[in-house]
Amino acid sequence: MTVTSRSHRWSLAAHRRLPRTLHPVAWWVWALGLATAASRTTNPVLLLLIVAVLGVVVAARRGEAPWARAFRYYLGLALAVVVIRVAFRSLFGGAVDVTTVHVLVTLPRIPLPRWAAGIQLGGAVTLEGTVGALYDGLRLGVLLCCLGAANSLANPKRALRVLPGALYELGVAVVVSLSVAPQLVESVQRVRRARRLRGDTAVGRHALRSIAIPVLEDALERSLRLAAAMDSRGYGRTGTASPRDRRVTGVLMIGGMAGLCAGAYGLVDAGAPGVLGLPALLAGAALCCVGLVLGGRRVRRSQYRPDPWALAEWVVAVSAVVPAAVLVAAVGHGVAALNPSTDPLVWPTLPAIPTVAILFAAVAGVAAPPPIRSASTAPRREDGRSPAPADAVSSPAGPPVEVPA
Amino acid sequence: MIEFDRVTVTYPDSDRAVLADVDLTIAEGELALVVGRTGVGKSTLLGAVNGLVPHFTGGTLAGRVVVAGRDTRTHKPRELADVVGVVGQDPLSGFVTDTVEEELAYAMEQLAVPADVMRKRVEETLDLLGIAELRDRPLHQLSGGQQQRVAIGSVMTAHPAVLVLDEPTSALDPTAAEEVLAAVTRLVHDLGVTVLLAEHRLERVVQYADRLIEVREDGSVMVGEPAAMLAACTVAPPVVELGRLAGWDPLPLSVRDARRRAGPLRERITARPVPARRPPTVGGTRRPTLSARGVTVRYGAVTAVRGVDMDLHAGEVLALMGRNGSGKSSLLWALQGSGPRQRGRVDVGGDDPGSLPPAQARALVGLVPQEPADLLYLDTVAQELDQADHESATAGRGSARGLLDRLAPGIADPCHPRDLSEGQRLSLVLAVQLAAAPTVVLLDEPTRGLDYAAKRSLIGIVDRLAAEGRTVVIATHDVEFVAAAADRVVVMGAGDVIADGPTADVVVASPAFAPQVAKILAPLDYLTVDQVRAALGGSAP
Numbered sequence: 001m002t003v004t005s006r007s008h009r010w011s012l013a014a015h016r017r018l019p020r021t022l023h024p025v026a027w028w029v030w031a032l033g034l035a036t037a038a039s040r041t042t043n044p045v046l047l048l049l050i051v052a053v054l055g056v057v058v059a060a061r062r063g064e065a066p067w068a069r070a071f072r073y074y075l076g077l078a079l080a081v082v083v084i085r086v087a088f089r090s091l092f093g094g095a096v097d098v099t100t101v102h103v104l105v106t107l108p109r110i111p112l113p114r115w116a117a118g119i120q121l122g123g124a125v126t127l128e129g130t131v132g133a134l135y136d137g138l139r140l141g142v143l144l145c146c147l148g149a150a151n152s153l154a155n156p157k158r159a160l161r162v163l164p165g166a167l168y169e170l171g172v173a174v175v176v177s178l179s180v181a182p183q184l185v186e187s188v189q190r191v192r193r194a195r196r197l198r199g200d201t202a203v204g205r206h207a208l209r210s211i212a213i214p215v216l217e218d219a220l221e222r223s224l225r226l227a228a229a230m231d232s233r234g235y236g237r238t239g240t241a242s243p244r245d246r247r248v249t250g251v252l253m254i255g256g257m258a259g260l261c262a263g264a265y266g267l268v269d270a271g272a273p274g275v276l277g278l279p280a281l282l283a284g285a286a287l288c289c290v291g292l293v294l295g296g297r298r299v300r301r302s303q304y305r306p307d308p309w310a311l312a313e314w315v316v317a318v319s320a321v322v323p324a325a326v327l328v329a330a331v332g333h334g335v336a337a338l339n340p341s342t343d344p345l346v347w348p349t350l351p352a353i354p355t356v357a358i359l360f361a362a363v364a365g366v367a368a369p370p371p372i373r374s375a376s377t378a379p380r381r382e383d384g385r386s387p388a389p390a391d392a393v394s395s396p397a398g399p400p401v402e403v404p405a
Numbered sequence: 406m407i408e409f410d411r412v413t414v415t416y417p418d419s420d421r422a423v424l425a426d427v428d429l430t431i432a433e434g435e436l437a438l439v440v441g442r443t444g445v446g447k448s449t450l451l452g453a454v455n456g457l458v459p460h461f462t463g464g465t466l467a468g469r470v471v472v473a474g475r476d477t478r479t480h481k482p483r484e485l486a487d488v489v490g491v492v493g494q495d496p497l498s499g500f501v502t503d504t505v506e507e508e509l510a511y512a513m514e515q516l517a518v519p520a521d522v523m524r525k526r527v528e529e530t531l532d533l534l535g536i537a538e539l540r541d542r543p544l545h546q547l548s549g550g551q552q553q554r555v556a557i558g559s560v561m562t563a564h565p566a567v568l569v570l571d572e573p574t575s576a577l578d579p580t581a582a583e584e585v586l587a588a589v590t591r592l593v594h595d596l597g598v599t600v601l602l603a604e605h606r607l608e609r610v611v612q613y614a615d616r617l618i619e620v621r622e623d624g625s626v627m628v629g630e631p632a633a634m635l636a637a638c639t640v641a642p643p644v645v646e647l648g649r650l651a652g653w654d655p656l657p658l659s660v661r662d663a664r665r666r667a668g669p670l671r672e673r674i675t676a677r678p679v680p681a682r683r684p685p686t687v688g689g690t691r692r693p694t695l696s697a698r699g700v701t702v703r704y705g706a707v708t709a710v711r712g713v714d715m716d717l718h719a720g721e722v723l724a725l726m727g728r729n730g731s732g733k734s735s736l737l738w739a740l741q742g743s744g745p746r747q748r749g750r751v752d753v754g755g756d757d758p759g760s761l762p763p764a765q766a767r768a769l770v771g772l773v774p775q776e777p778a779d780l781l782y783l784d785t786v787a788q789e790l791d792q793a794d795h796e797s798a799t800a801g802r803g804s805a806r807g808l809l810d811r812l813a814p815g816i817a818d819p820c821h822p823r824d825l826s827e828g829q830r831l832s833l834v835l836a837v838q839l840a841a842a843p844t845v846v847l848l849d850e851p852t853r854g855l856d857y858a859a860k861r862s863l864i865g866i867v868d869r870l871a872a873e874g875r876t877v878v879i880a881t882h883d884v885e886f887v888a889a890a891a892d893r894v895v896v897m898g899a900g901d902v903i904a905d906g907p908t909a910d911v912v913v914a915s916p917a918f919a920p921q922v923a924k925i926l927a928p929l930d931y932l933t934v935d936q937v938r939a940a941l942g943g944s945a946p
Binding site: 064065066155157179190191193194195196197198199200201209210211213214217218222225226227228229230231232233234235236237300301302303304305306372 | 455457483486491495498501506510511513520527543559563738743762763764765766772774780796797837838
């Protein structure tokens with residue numbers, strides 16, 4: 001099996017033709033690389049370029065699963081962040097010297113008590129301040145979009161499988177909450193509709209009770225059923241671990257965490273004794289590693305069809321590491337165009353090398369193999385636990401995902 | 406393979422044992438069917454096999470349960486995962502992963518099966534259960550029958566010696582139920598798996614069973630050959646009831662057996678007039694109580710109901726049938742007015758319930774949803790009934806209580822609605838909805854989880870509603886219930902009405918929907934055992 005796959009391994013073309021899911025870690029590296037790049041600049045043109053790259057790659061390589069539709073919600077969230085940032089800046093503008101800036105509009109000033117000195121409510125809204133807030137908000141929004149892209153490209157459950165064995169329990173807790181959350185939404189919709197059948201249109205506390213009680217009872221029953229199903233399918237078999245092993249692992253992990261905390265504190269606080277710095281950090285990390293390895297030994301399980309790390313994964317990861325490295329280096333070299341001045345206001349320019357570097361991340365859209373798509377004629381399910389208007393909800397994916405041309 | 410040694414199970418807040426002193430041995434390769442009234446310890450018996458009872462559910466288990474040499478006292482469910490596979494009633498709630506293939510592999514991953522073995526077993530299981538074409542599909546997109554087969558496959562990949570199934574076909578339409586049962590019998594015959602199966606709809610499974618395990622109300626258990634056991638069992642499918650009536654010995658368990666014996670019976674009743682199956686409808690004016698024109702329901706790109714026209718008449722009981730996902734529930738919700746309706750008109754006495762406020766709409770059309778518990782949120786039955794009176798402008802105080810006592814006598818005021826049996830909870834919600842005195846009553850899948858006696862009392866309730874001049878519409882998969890309860894049948898497929906007519910004409914015309922008595926006595930026009938009983942008169946047997 002290894003032999004046959006190796007012969008294709010270094011041929012990008014072969015991988016491109018065969019649909020498969022890319023290793024989730026590759027997508028996360030890609031998204032974090034772009035996020036690193038975004039965090040180094042406030043140039044709106046570069047930031048919008050990053051959003052464009054994210055959008056193109058997500059459209060080309062996302063699958064059909066419910067989480068694959070998450071990107072648009074993150075876009076909405078990013079937009080909200082920008083709007084809130086600008087609104088707050090306008091409201092709490094702070095004192096400005098109106099002779100040197102452009103005043104857009106002057107809001108009525110609300111006098112604040114003395115203890116709130118330094119905060120100004122209302123007053124002049126300046127063009128410079130608004131643009132500055134816009135740039136800041138945009139940067140934060142783009143970081144959110146990077147997160148959203150990773151979430152819609154990588155299957156969260158598969159991503160959790162790369163966790164070390166000792167953290168397996170944690171991963172499963174996340175998996176259960178991931179499965180129960182959409183069901184909770186469905187159950188709220190179902191119960192809200194059912195309330196209408198009783199002619200119950202009350203709002204407020206009464207409505208909360210009549211919705212929350214059936215929904216929570218339902219959610220509790222579902223979680224118990226899921227837990228029973230997982231248990232009877234062998235989840236959590238402890239293998240050969242003795243209570244002593246478990247205690248040793250626990251002590252190691254707690255000691256390691258304490259070391260990490262102390263080390264981080266020592267590094268940040270210049271006045272701390274030297275031993276609390278790097279040495280404590282390293283010792284803590286070492287203890288944690290030993291604990292993870294020991295803990296992992298007692299969890300005996302195997303993995304079905306682990307995602308391979310092949311050429312496509314390398315290309316996707318590197319394609320975003322490049323812009324990250326270029327922008328970090330550019331900041332170090334003091335490239336002014338990365339952070340265009342807002343006071344005095346200047347038009348942002350397009351620095352050539354960072355632009356090319358960001359565009360390079362779009363290579364992922366071609367290098368990654370196309371996602372697996374199921375046949376489009378999926379029979380839908382109405383029966384079961386959701387009453388009919390719920391047959392729309394019973395499939396969180398809703399209508400089939402449009403296939404980008 | 407499975408051994409119960411003087412097992413007694415008691416739950417903390419109950420004074421009587423759910424299982425009392427049960428001795429039971431199930432041999433390898435057997436298909437044992439667990440039967441009994443709703444609410445007896447069937448699920449407890451099944452749960453005890455892999456230790457979910459009492460490790461997971463709580464309660465006290467006295468005695469010993471040994472499966473493949475492992476005692477459940479010392480082995481938790483997870484440590485029995487490689488010998489016992491358990492599939493619950495609602496497969497969707499037990500799925501851990503997202504796609505069919507990953508779900509099939511999940512149990513093996515937990516058991517640390519090597520990767521190459523896993524690949525092989527997944528492929529074999531996909532073929533064995535006939536779900537190979539579904540391999541990459543998201544689990545929530547599958548139909549009910551497909552989900553049930555995937556759930557069975559997901560435990561079979563661990564190669565357990567015992568398979569435990571709790572009502573695997575209760576939510577399925579007849580065809581999907583056939584698929585699932587075919588898969589189960591294949592496992593028994595080809596792989597020698599021991600199967601323990603609980604089911605209310607005996608007519609579907611009793612013919613495949615090697616032995617019958619009847620759980621009684623007092624917690625005791627009777628075990629025996631199906632034919633011998635059913636002669637005196639408290640639950641029996643129509644084919645067995647017919648056999649009892651005709652005095653056949655041994656009792657037939659399948660339509661085929663019964664048909665081969667039915668020659669003399671057919672001759673005896675062939676000359677007699679076919680007795681009426683249903684009481685005659687009242688009024689006789691045939692005035693429509695509800696008339697719908699061009700009702701269309703869409704969810705995004707999916708059309709659930711496609712321009713349906715329908716007239717409902719006073720005193721009529723109509724059964725709405727069709728496979729899972731054919732638009733039955735969507736149509737009911739659209740007729741009631743609470744569900745979406747993109748096009749079309751509904752007219753109930755000059756008003757459109759869809760454009761009225763919910764409180765007025767429910768006085769025209771009452772709907773009992775698939776999950777009756779969604780309507781209940783108070784702590785006691787009395788509070789729910791008071792609330793129902795309060796919600797209904799037309800009803801006086803205490804009228805909901807009166808309705809409930811007529812529907813299901815003996816439900817005490819201080820009971821918590823969650824503690825009621827399925828049938829009692831259905832009656833409570835029905836009473837709540839009837840308090841508004843609707844002229845049209847819609848019931849969405851009311852027969853799920855009901856045993857034969859509970860279904861008979863539901864038929865009595867439906868008959869009384871019809872006798873009061875109301876119209877009753879019942880969406881259901883249960884053909885035997887339809888044969889006994891409905892005057893008219895509408896069959897839906899992909900959002901269209903594909904058949905509409907008197908019950909006798911519609912159900913007999915389709916092999917999937919024909920009740921057992923019709924299959925046995927064809928070409929005579931009998932649908933229910935009661936008709937045969939009436940035809941034989943006092944002269945039987």
